[in-house]
Amino acid sequence: MAKYDSNLHKEIVSLPTMVRYICSDIQKKCETVFTADELKNFDNIVLSGCGDSLCAAYAVKECYEQLLGLHIDTPVCLDLSRHYDVRRFGEKGKTLVILISFSGKVSRVVEAAQRARANGAITMAVTHDIESPVAAACDKVLHVVPEEFDLHRTPGCRTYVASMTALYQFGIAMGQIIGNYDMAAADGYRQDILDYVTEFEAAMDQMDDELFNVAVSWKPVPYFEFLSSGPEYASAWFGQAKMYEATGDFSRYENFEDWAHVDYILRKMDSGMFLFIDKKNPAFSRAQEVASVLTRQSYRYLVFTDANKSEFADPLKVFTVPTAKHLWLTPLMQAALPCMFAGALAHVKGTTEFCADMIDSLFPFGGAILRNSKIELH
Numbered sequence: 001m002a003k004y005d006s007n008l009h010k011e012i013v014s015l016p017t018m019v020r021y022i023c024s025d026i027q028k029k030c031e032t033v034f035t036a037d038e039l040k041n042f043d044n045i046v047l048s049g050c051g052d053s054l055c056a057a058y059a060v061k062e063c064y065e066q067l068l069g070l071h072i073d074t075p076v077c078l079d080l081s082r083h084y085d086v087r088r089f090g091e092k093g094k095t096l097v098i099l100i101s102f103s104g105k106v107s108r109v110v111e112a113a114q115r116a117r118a119n120g121a122i123t124m125a126v127t128h129d130i131e132s133p134v135a136a137a138c139d140k141v142l143h144v145v146p147e148e149f150d151l152h153r154t155p156g157c158r159t160y161v162a163s164m165t166a167l168y169q170f171g172i173a174m175g176q177i178i179g180n181y182d183m184a185a186a187d188g189y190r191q192d193i194l195d196y197v198t199e200f201e202a203a204m205d206q207m208d209d210e211l212f213n214v215a216v217s218w219k220p221v222p223y224f225e226f227l228s229s230g231p232e233y234a235s236a237w238f239g240q241a242k243m244y245e246a247t248g249d250f251s252r253y254e255n256f257e258d259w260a261h262v263d264y265i266l267r268k269m270d271s272g273m274f275l276f277i278d279k280k281n282p283a284f285s286r287a288q289e290v291a292s293v294l295t296r297q298s299y300r301y302l303v304f305t306d307a308n309k310s311e312f313a314d315p316l317k318v319f320t321v322p323t324a325k326h327l328w329l330t331p332l333m334q335a336a337l338p339c340m341f342a343g344a345l346a347h348v349k350g351t352t353e354f355c356a357d358m359i360d361s362l363f364p365f366g367g368a369i370l371r372n373s374k375i376e377l378h
């Protein structure tokens, strides 16, 4: 029995069902959005979006590198639309640009699609709205359809996981179609997604309770930091965003290496820190070193990992999480963890959902700043 209820909490709990639902429907779409010849023609894939959708691009980068063996780039959307050297698109038709926007309404994503198309790339929107401006700006659309859900204004949780699910499924299908592995292997990867979801679902109640308890004891903490690297860096990045959206508290994200170069110097080290580190992550030993420093300096921190607790300087700081078969798949369900903490902390602090009181009084323009931005072709 959950210790609180909120719209964000309802979203978190719904994630396993949603991922299964999308998976049950999207394979065919992934296999037919392009012909085999079109897919075989691509040398490069560029993925981008804004906010959580950029994070989704980063989350699947290593999956695409490993399964497709192509050059994968994940520039920020403003770079792609205003700065990116278009010579990188190469010959006409050689680069696939995937534009991720769940709503399909974000101007910068439309602009990036238009620029990529104008410079010879083939574009595909990954969106929930096939009538949206982003869909209209792209050559192809991968339609992401979660099950019916009473979606409210919350820190995006379902939208991010829905986009990741579609992207993983597209990468898996493409790898098979271009001949990198056979259908049995592709089915194996698809099963790995479902197995990860099942394992995570089984542990969800307990993790939810434990993170609620962490939120209670960390209620006075003034700011938060999220550290990781590789695909799990997406989880740190996403976690940072959820703190802003759920509680309005300052938070930041960094990779293990650069945190150790600069950030430890911060005066009054009073943060609440989260480390994401799967035992398959090649940066595992670096994370252990950082955890040792945190222990020595008496930081307040928690390590999300599937590794044995004894691998870390302070086993009491280790929060055991279920993991995926592949490192590249870990971000899919890891996203629930910072949502659980942020949702619980918002409840404990009595923050209005999605900081609505603060957003409505200080930022009355709402989504217009994202949707009505001037579109230019550079």
Ligand SMILES: N[C@@H]1[C@@H](O)[C@H](O)[C@@H](COP(=O)(O)O)O[C@@H]1O
Pocket: 049, 050, 051, 052, 053, 100, 101, 102, 103, 104, 105, 106, 109, 155, 156, 159, 370
């Ligand atoms: N704060 C929101 C994010 O949570 C959202 O992910 C992003 C992109 O939205 P979309 O995926 O609809 O383009 O917009 C804003 O930045």
